[in-house]
Amino acid sequence: xxxxxxxxxxxxxxxxxxxxxxxxxxxxxxxxxxxxxxxxxxxxxxxxxxxxxxxxxxxxxxxxxxxxxxxxxxxxxxxxxxxxxxxxxxxxxxxxxxxxxxxxxxxxxxxxxxxxxxxxxxxxxxxxxxxxxxxxxxxxxxxxxxxxxxxxxxxxxxxxxxx
Amino acid sequence: xxxxxxxxxxxxxxxxxxxxxxxxxxxxxxxxxxxxxxxxxxxxxxxxxxxxxxxxxxxxxxxxxxxxxxxxxxxxxxxxxxxxxxxxxxxxxxxxxxxxxxxxxxxxxxxxxxxxxxxxxxxxxxxxxxxxxxxxxxxxxxxxxxxxxxxxxxxxxxxxxxxxxxxxxxxxxxxxxxxxxxxxxxxxxxxxxxxxxxxxxxxxxxxxxxxxxxxxxxxxxxxxxxxxxxxxxxxxxxxxxxxxxxxxxxxxxxxxxxxxxxxxxxxxxxxxxxxxxxxxxxxxxxxxxxxxxxxxxxxxxxxxxxxxxxxxxxxxxxxxxxxxxxxxxxxxxxxxxxxxxxxxxxxxxxxxxxxxxxxxxxxxxxxxxxxxxxxxxxxxxxxxxxxxxxxxxxxxxxxxxxxxxxxxxxxxxxxxxxxxxxxxxxxxxxxxxxxxxxxxxxxxxxxxxxxxxxxxxxxxxxxxxxxxxxxxxxxxxxxxxxxxxxxxxxxxxxxxxxxxxxxxxxxxxxxxxxxxxxxxxxxxxxxxxxxxxxxxxxxxxxxxxxxxxxxxxxxxxxxxxxxxxxxx
Ligand SMILES: Cc1cc2nc3c(=O)[nH]c(=O)nc-3n(C[C@H](O)[C@H](O)[C@H](O)COP(=O)(O)OP(=O)(O)OC[C@H]3O[C@@H](n4cnc5c(N)ncnc54)[C@H](O)[C@@H]3O)c2cc1C
Ligand SMILES: Cc1ncc(C[n+]2csc(CCOP(=O)(O)OP(=O)(O)O)c2C)c(N)n1
Ligand SMILES: [Mg+2]
Numbered sequence: 001x002x003x004x005x006x007x008x009x010x011x012x013x014x015x016x017x018x019x020x021x022x023x024x025x026x027x028x029x030x031x032x033x034x035x036x037x038x039x040x041x042x043x044x045x046x047x048x049x050x051x052x053x054x055x056x057x058x059x060x061x062x063x064x065x066x067x068x069x070x071x072x073x074x075x076x077x078x079x080x081x082x083x084x085x086x087x088x089x090x091x092x093x094x095x096x097x098x099x100x101x102x103x104x105x106x107x108x109x110x111x112x113x114x115x116x117x118x119x120x121x122x123x124x125x126x127x128x129x130x131x132x133x134x135x136x137x138x139x140x141x142x143x144x145x146x147x148x149x150x151x152x153x154x155x156x157x158x159x160x161x162x163x
Numbered sequence: 164x165x166x167x168x169x170x171x172x173x174x175x176x177x178x179x180x181x182x183x184x185x186x187x188x189x190x191x192x193x194x195x196x197x198x199x200x201x202x203x204x205x206x207x208x209x210x211x212x213x214x215x216x217x218x219x220x221x222x223x224x225x226x227x228x229x230x231x232x233x234x235x236x237x238x239x240x241x242x243x244x245x246x247x248x249x250x251x252x253x254x255x256x257x258x259x260x261x262x263x264x265x266x267x268x269x270x271x272x273x274x275x276x277x278x279x280x281x282x283x284x285x286x287x288x289x290x291x292x293x294x295x296x297x298x299x300x301x302x303x304x305x306x307x308x309x310x311x312x313x314x315x316x317x318x319x320x321x322x323x324x325x326x327x328x329x330x331x332x333x334x335x336x337x338x339x340x341x342x343x344x345x346x347x348x349x350x351x352x353x354x355x356x357x358x359x360x361x362x363x364x365x366x367x368x369x370x371x372x373x374x375x376x377x378x379x380x381x382x383x384x385x386x387x388x389x390x391x392x393x394x395x396x397x398x399x400x401x402x403x404x405x406x407x408x409x410x411x412x413x414x415x416x417x418x419x420x421x422x423x424x425x426x427x428x429x430x431x432x433x434x435x436x437x438x439x440x441x442x443x444x445x446x447x448x449x450x451x452x453x454x455x456x457x458x459x460x461x462x463x464x465x466x467x468x469x470x471x472x473x474x475x476x477x478x479x480x481x482x483x484x485x486x487x488x489x490x491x492x493x494x495x496x497x498x499x500x501x502x503x504x505x506x507x508x509x510x511x512x513x514x515x516x517x518x519x520x521x522x523x524x525x526x527x528x529x530x531x532x533x534x535x536x537x538x539x540x541x542x543x544x545x546x547x548x549x550x551x552x553x554x555x556x557x558x559x560x561x562x563x564x565x566x567x568x569x570x571x572x573x574x575x576x577x578x579x580x581x582x583x584x585x586x587x588x589x590x591x592x593x594x595x596x597x598x599x600x601x602x603x604x605x606x607x608x609x610x611x612x613x614x615x616x617x618x619x620x621x622x623x624x625x626x627x628x629x630x631x632x633x634x635x636x637x638x639x640x641x642x643x644x645x646x647x648x649x650x651x652x653x654x655x656x657x658x659x660x661x662x663x664x665x666x667x668x669x670x671x672x673x674x675x676x677x678x679x680x681x682x683x684x685x686x687x688x689x690x691x692x693x694x695x696x697x698x699x700x701x702x703x704x705x706x707x708x709x710x711x712x713x714x715x716x717x718x719x720x721x722x723x724x725x726x727x728x729x730x731x
Contacts, residue, residue, distance in 0.1 A: 010344055021285055062468045066315075070344055
């Protein structure tokens with residue numbers, strides 16, 4: 001099953017490689033990993049999307065907690081949560097495709113950030129599956145380039161991750 | 164007052180009460196060596212290879228409640244040390260490793276003797292630090308000692324660039340240190356402890372399985388009190404030997420691949436298994452699928468949550484220091500009128516005694532050749548069971564574990580997790596320095612001993628009167644055994660055609676060497692060797708080449724699918 005782990009970690013050189021090293025050394029999957037400092041610059045927050053049986057994810061959580069620089073770990077998929085990912089996609093937009101592409105971006109609540117006479121660069125946010133759906137909705141030949149951030153997640157309501 | 168980084172480091176070590184540093188100099192640590200030279204509180208032990216420094220520091224930790232410290236230079240110093248660091252890591256041994264690094268401005272430039280020490284050692288340390296600013300040095304050293312010794316212990320490495328050991332800073336050693344990201348749960352959950360006791364009191368076929376956690380946590384007394392109070396059978400893993408007295412009738416021997424028949428049968432057939440500071444290693448439970456087949460409840464006490472339910476699903480997990488949890492359990496039992504049902508327990512013991520009648524450690528006592536088991540038995544007798552015994556890795560290690568009855572913790576010093584050949588001799592040096600009055604012997608094999616043989620020179624320099632018991636079967640016996648059983652007797656490269664003359668070798672290093680070829684000479688040679696209190700004696704026992712270790716659970720087999728000596 002797919003799990004989203006939120007991790008508070010000391011903002012120190014090497015913390016990221018300890019975490020990614022743990023995943024590779026123990027053969028755990030990483031679907032995506034995002035990290036940036038929090039409002040407290042001494043701490044970073046990481047979102048890791050992984051998959052595995054409940055036992056494996058339990059071990060992942062325990063192993064993460066064991067790393068000295070990891071402050072806290074929660075499995076967001078244990079409760080209600082919000083998940084968002086940002087994608088930038090550059091598409092061919094010339095001739096008759098141009099209007100169609102604009103319309104499609106609107107349907108997905110995308111924003112066109114950059115325009116040339118042959119292309120659009122579209123910004124889209126949403127769950128991973130929404131971004132997938134957008135890519136599926138357009139013809140593969142039209143896509144020039146995509147870049148995705150990987151998912152960030154946060155608990156709903158009063159669920160708060162802090163120290 | 165301003166001190167240099169090197170001075171600060173030495174002050175910190177003094178502050179921590181460090182008696183010995185095991186090390187080897189080089190460019191990146193010269194500042195530190197210069198400061199070591201100028202003082203005499205912290206003594207330096209000069210090894211002959213960095214691997215030796217790490218194993219010696221490790222042996223020092225294992226055999227005492229003190230902490231081993233190693234010091235090596237950058238680049239090759241560090242890479243030579245990695246085996247020793249990984250050895251300590253796999254067995255959760257507390258240790259502080261100081262490494263020199265190229266100057267900060269040279270890092271990343273492929274400088275002379277540069278290596279990414281923090282990167283290379285990351286997977287085999289509890290934690291490591293690169294100190295980039297001399298002002299962080301003292302607090303980092305404090306953190307290193309704190310991390311190494313608390314929670315699940317392990318080696319911690321501090322990498323110090325040469326300009327940092329030279330730079331000046333105000334020195335103040337923090338009395339305590341806290342890390343917001345490091346708060347191991349140390350006190351077992353009261354409700355879970357009660358539940359565990361209840362399960363144990365109601366058990367029909369209880370079994371206590373304990374490991375290195377008992378030794379590491381100095382919990383042997385607590386364990387012994389608990390096990391005797393309940394009258395349960397008890398087994399100790401290879402890492403846990405001495406945690407419960409081996410001469411106690413409730414002790415069933417070691418479990419696992421080369422464990423006793425009775426321990427393995429009891430592990431498999433019990434209805435409540437209490438695991439304490441043991442991690443369900445694959446060499447202990449055999450094939451997990453087979454282990455599951457038997458329905459039983461498992462209680463697991465461990466300081467590391469990730470040890471729990473890692474390989475085997477546990478019913479009652481208890482996270483905490485084993486000593487405190489065991490003491491709590493004793494208290495609960497003592498204050499309760501309930502006791503295990505005597506008749507049921509007696510029936511269970513009846514079954515265990517039945518298994519014991521297999522006499523699985525029997526061997527041929529009438530052989531014209533020296534049997535390695537016999538040597539270990541005599542070693543046990545002659546040292547009154549009271550020596551510190553280190554070992555290398557192989558058949559000799561198993562025989563030492565099976566036939567030397569350890570009644571006390573920290574007496575059996577071996578590399579279980581990584582299984583590092585070359586560990587025995589340097590580890591024994593650390594043991595002897597930590598226990599200057601004690602008798603220290605290293606049970607080794609002719610292949611293993613050659614991996615760190617150079618340390619015989621260190622032993623000479625520091626007058627370490629070790630006794631080396633070389634069970635010389637002219638084979639990498641453990642490898643040969645697997646080849647005999649599983650590879651159709653094809654002994655690929657497990658035989659060395661040119662062994663040194665160990666007697667002459669010992670003499671060349673300034674020690675005493677003795678070669679023993681007949682069973683009748685074993686006892687006398689041992690007695691004479693141990694009578695030489697001031698000398699290192701290398702005893703080269705020419706043993707039966709074909710002897711195998713029994714019982715044996717072949718890799719991938721179930722715990723009770725043992726090969727016994729009689730079956731061959
Ligand atoms: C050739 C060879 C053959 C071997 N054959 C066998 C065999 O037949 N039988 C056998 O048993 N082993 C055998 N081993 C050793 C085996 O590989 C493992 O090293 C060993 O079984 C692990 O022991 P352990 O479970 O006690 O764990 P350890 O590695 O000693 O781990 C200790 C556990 O205790 C916990 N702990 C540490 N401190 C505390 C504390 N203060 N409070 C609570 N918990 C704590 C740790 O978190 C960890 O889970 C063999 C090794 C070799 C090289
Ligand atoms: C550094 C290292 N290399 C290889 C091995 C694999 N290995 C395990 S036991 C063994 C043979 C040991 O031979 P010896 O020291 O003579 O002991 P014996 O088994 O004969 O008692 C080998 C090669 C190991 N454990 N460690
Ligand atoms: Mg041998």
